[in-house]
Amino acid sequence: MKNSENILVIGGTGKTGRKIVTLLEELGHKVRVGSRAAKPAFDWHQPENWPKALEGMDKIYISYQPDLAVPGALEAIEHLVNLAKYASIKKVVLLSGKGERVAELCEQVVIHSGLDYTIVRASWFNQNFSENFLLEPILDDFVALPQAEVKIPFVDTDDIALVAVKALLEEEHNDQIYQLTGLRDLTFKEAIDQIAKASNRNITFMPITVEEYSEGMRKAGLPEDFVWLITYLFTEVLGNPKNSEITNDIEKVLGRKPKDFSQYVQETVAKGVWNPSVTQFI
Numbered sequence: 001m002k003n004s005e006n007i008l009v010i011g012g013t014g015k016t017g018r019k020i021v022t023l024l025e026e027l028g029h030k031v032r033v034g035s036r037a038a039k040p041a042f043d044w045h046q047p048e049n050w051p052k053a054l055e056g057m058d059k060i061y062i063s064y065q066p067d068l069a070v071p072g073a074l075e076a077i078e079h080l081v082n083l084a085k086y087a088s089i090k091k092v093v094l095l096s097g098k099g100e101r102v103a104e105l106c107e108q109v110v111i112h113s114g115l116d117y118t119i120v121r122a123s124w125f126n127q128n129f130s131e132n133f134l135l136e137p138i139l140d141d142f143v144a145l146p147q148a149e150v151k152i153p154f155v156d157t158d159d160i161a162l163v164a165v166k167a168l169l170e171e172e173h174n175d176q177i178y179q180l181t182g183l184r185d186l187t188f189k190e191a192i193d194q195i196a197k198a199s200n201r202n203i204t205f206m207p208i209t210v211e212e213y214s215e216g217m218r219k220a221g222l223p224e225d226f227v228w229l230i231t232y233l234f235t236e237v238l239g240n241p242k243n244s245e246i247t248n249d250i251e252k253v254l255g256r257k258p259k260d261f262s263q264y265v266q267e268t269v270a271k272g273v274w275n276p277s278v279t280q281f282i
C-alpha cells in the first residue's frame, strides 16, 4: 500500500461517507468527495461525468442513492464498475443493506468485477432516528410505525465508517462480505422509549400496518418512488426474520464490540438533535 492513496468516497457528504472522508484525511490520504456539489461533481443521474470523478483515483467507496434495490441501481453499478476498471481502480468497497436480496445483485457485479472488493452489508442505521425520516416524528412526539414487534440490530454509522476505512486500506479485507449489526436488537418502541427517556420527551409510539404507513406517506405528499422504497424496506427487509440476527463482524474487524444504542442516544442527546429549541439558547 502507498503511504497516501487517492480515494473517491461516493456519498461523501452522507451519513457514512462524511465520516469516512474525515478518517481517511486524518490518516493522510487524498480524498475526493463524491457529491453533486463537488468539483468534479458526482451525480448518479449524470453518468457522462463519472470518468472525471474516477480519474487519478486508486480506490472507491460506493454508497448508492437512494438504495441498491431501486430500479436502475443495477445498471448504474454495472456501468460504474466498468468505468472503474477502465480507470485502473484497484479496490471497491460497496455499502449494501443486510438482508436486501435485490441489493445482492449489485453486490454480485462488484464481486465478479475482477477488482479487489469488500462488501459492507449494514443493518438499519442508528442515525435514522437523528438524521433521517424518523427525526421529524420524534420532534413531533408522535411516532407511528409498522413492524412494531420486529427486533432490529441497529448499527452505528461511526462503526460502519471505521470498518469501511479498514476495508479500503488493508488487504486482509479483500474479497470479504461483512454483515454489520449492533450489539443487541431492539423494537422501534424500545428504541423510541430510550430516546424519549434520555431526551426528556413524552413521545407516543403507535404500531400501524405497512399499508397504513404507505397511505400516510402518500397523504403527506411524499413522492411515489420514496413511498415505494420505504414500503419495500419495511416489508422485504424488516419482514425477513433473518435480519434480526446479530453478527460479530464489527468486532472481527475493529477488535472491539459495536457501539451500543444507548451510547448513540447519549451522544445524540448531548448534540441537542432531539431538543433543538433548548440547545438554541444555551
Ligand SMILES: NC(=O)c1ccc[n+]([C@@H]2O[C@H](COP(=O)([O-])OP(=O)(O)OC[C@H]3O[C@@H](n4cnc5c(N)ncnc54)[C@H](OP(=O)(O)O)[C@@H]3O)[C@@H](O)[C@H]2O)c1
Pocket (backbone or CB within 6 Å): 010, 011, 012, 013, 014, 015, 016, 017, 034, 035, 036, 037, 042, 043, 044, 045, 063, 064, 065, 066, 067, 068, 095, 096, 097, 098, 122, 123, 124, 125, 128, 132
Ligand atoms: N439508512 C439505513 O438504515 C441504511 C442501512 C443499510 C444500508 N443503507 C444504504 O446506505 C446508502 C446511503 O443511504 P442513506 O439514506 O443513509 O443516505 P446518506 O448516506 O445520508 O446519503 C446522502 C448522500 O447521497 C448523496 N446523493 C444524494 N443524491 C445523489 C445523487 N443523485 N447523486 C450522487 N449523490 C447523491 C448525497 O450527496 P450530495 O447531496 O452532496 O450530492 C449524500 O452524500 C444507501 O445505499 C442505503 O441503501 C442505509
